Amino acid sequence: MFLGIDCGTQGTKALILDADSGEVLGQGSAAHHMISGENGRREQDTSDWLTAFEQATAQALAQAGIDGQRILGIGVSGQQHGLVLLDADGQALRPAKLWCDTESTPQNERLLAELGGERGSLERLGLVIAPGYTVSKLLWTREHHPDVFARIAHVLLPHDYLNFWLTGQVRAEYGDASGTGYFNVRERQWDLALLHHIDPSGRLEAALPQLIESHQPVGTIRPGIAARLGINPLAVVASGGGDNMMGAIGTDNIHPGVITMSMGSSGTVYAYSDRPAVLDEPAVASFCSSSGGWLPLICTMNLTNVTTAVRELLQLDISGFNKAVAQAPIGAQGILMLPFLNGERVPALPQATGSVLGLTTDNLNAANLCRAAVEGTTFGLRYGLDLLRAGGLQTHAIRLIGGGSKSPVWRQLVADVMDTPVVCTEQPEAAALGAAIQAAWCVGQDARGLAALCKRCVRLDETSHTQPVAANVLAYQGAYQRYRQHIPL
Template sequence: MSLVVGLDVGTQSVKLVAYDPSLRRVVATHGHALELIAGDDGSREQHAEWWIDAIRACFAKLDPSLRARVIAVGVSGQQHGFVPVDAAGKVLAPAKLWCDTSTQLECDEITANAGGVQHCLELAGNPILAGYTASKLPWTRKHRPGVYQQLATILLPHDYVNFWLTGERWMECGDASGTGWLDVRTRQWSASMLAATDPQRDLAACLPPLVEADASFAIAPAIADELGLPGNVRVSAGGGDNMMAAIGTGNVVPGVLSMSLGTSGTLFAYADQPVVSNDASWAAFCSSTGGWLPLICTMNCTVATESVARAFGFSSRDGDSVMADTAPGAAGLVMLPFFNGERTPDMPNARASLLGVDMANLTRGNAYRAAMEGATYALRNGYDAWLKAGLRFDAIRLTGGGSHSAAWRQMVADVFELPVDVPTQAEGAAFGAALQALWAHDHANGGSTALADLAREHVLIEPALSTRPDAKAATAYRNSYRQFLRHLDAAVSFYANR
């Protein structure tokens, strides 16, 4: 009757999933919304204390009888954020987030110091992109010099939550590979990339030790008491939200393609060796399972649909009905959904645009469809790079908020021309964190269960939500997608020197 808990510390909210492995059933799900500090310069920040308050609120909603059965907790967190902590464990400034594009100048400086993009790929497997943790350090040195001076430890969002839960500071390779400093081939910090970030300071001294994916730590007694949890709870290594969503969708063996339709859009697949792009077409990350996780990330997914819904005065929950009378191609409307700038392709200063407007097609239904199509096409554009590299997949496993939309599920199937399946547990990142916690707890107690076996046992597909491509719609989307790519080419040129 033991339970494991998965926490997902996202951009918009914190979610808690309590899972009963013996029944293979989620027994409780709770969430708490988060605010966002957005600046005109592209900055996006949150106070780390907001995450902790949200976690407290989620546990307070969990029935005490369920809390008493918890044996392990796993934490999923938004990637790339920077939480500056002093020697005493105090947070020194708001956390700069993955969607923060105010540090493009610092990205360029680090890249130049490292010898260019190609040398960055040789040193660590990834370029330095806006949003990655590395660029946030020189930005802080320039704009918050007092914080930089007091900085003792660099933590990512999920690392900070783990620190609060246990009093221990550590990182694991999946989330660490999103900093820009980890050599993903060797799973070690690149001294050259750290020196390129700040040649005057030993940043390695600010990085906590790297731990194995199946590691776990004891919860701090005071935190266990505060949350109403047993004192013997173990906290697993955790990982970035995409790494945890990979576990939650069963993407822990080669051949599976997962897609997350959240604030950002992501495609990711498991690999048993590093998969580095020679032209930086995708992110070459480690997984949080001991393998690797090639990943394509777009900065704008549900951001686009929610922005259009808000502008036209309806809820995105009603989006499917609003666009019910529209057709693939949105009557000629094309949206480049770059509300937060863009990462794939790398255009941090880009802005969203609505193109092809005429006297008849500017309706809320077409605008909403154009936003959904634009977000989907942006992911398809990244996927095309994988196809060119020879990667092939038989189906897509869909997760994230967008997976709740029947229209979006069908659109993904038609645009990618692949079957789409949806795991029973919709909160892929939180559920993945719970499964990692179960795996780590087993190993901490002398077990040797493989994570792939756990995933096969616990990640179930919901047949009622599966969909297959419609040939007629797929043809229409091909034409519309080509138009999207023409507009995208123009945008890449327009924003190249901005």
């Protein structure tokens, strides 16, 4: 039995996997609190993650009806790009700055200039650093909290921190590390010179975790934590990875040809590559995967957070919202939403705000507003998918995961906008599943390796297969082009 954990923006999810049968036996979840403020501040207290880890694990074990002593391994998926700073005693120095935090945008702009702009960043790192990446958060901390900066002993990503809490070991793996902005994705190593530019004293270099391969364990769970969780004290903690990297494993996206589209608070589209897939397009992040290859990816910062905001504004439940979307015509009778409530990463508009265009006395109604929210966020994913396609990645079918994928109306809309068949996996919590599968891989549960584990444990929901409708595809071409006309090139 294996425990998969996904520590995301909104909460932590836990999953118990029987890797022999491929069955998910139990699940649990617990919410996180967001610390928000002016200038795009988005942070979380790391103690919230630990409390949620315990609560979600207890729920999953109870639902599975198994003794925690049967857990052989633990895999952790974490939200990418977050910054966790620890002192010499292993205590968090301040709340973790998250992927959706844009407070360090000025610092990112200066670091990007130091790298030689977008072209220089691509050539040196294999990707273009963005405000959400970890690197600008380090410079922001030095400038705004010098007292904290002076006490840094360890610089960790969220999943690295949870692995440290579990094992006492300070480690990182290539997939999540490649989203820091101080990592060369081609050579798969830290860019120490960039960290030296931020801090010539060498403090940051000394605080970096040791890199390990994706199939290597971090260590064994600490006895005190095992007792706290009710877990086997001999359980192995896998390398883990970023949520997108674990989501790739959890959708069997570990070989070329598969596209995963995640529809959560943010939206991501990614595909496996067996070579460094560094594209000329700055918006494409050519991360490493957590399965031994690379994972070119685009990320939009606005998806279900937007639809939830509109739904709550109109006082609709999820069923009522989906019904309203279905009632409105394609194009929402001319209403176009540019849903950049959190700024935006793809397209690259970090300082943007949301807009609703085309309102008239004839089209202003709840159904059109709901559809405009869904269409506007989906157009952002289409924009990113077009970039991946232009880079040569094949998109014969899309595997949908995340909260938005549960809506049949939204699935049809995605198929039509992308002009590509879509299907969901049976297990919607792909990141937690991927983490559990990776844990089984790390302990050698199947001698045939990761591919065999994914084949057995990742299952498609045959009832969710959705084909694009030709008439809808044609209608969306015009609506999407209108969206593009309002996006600065």
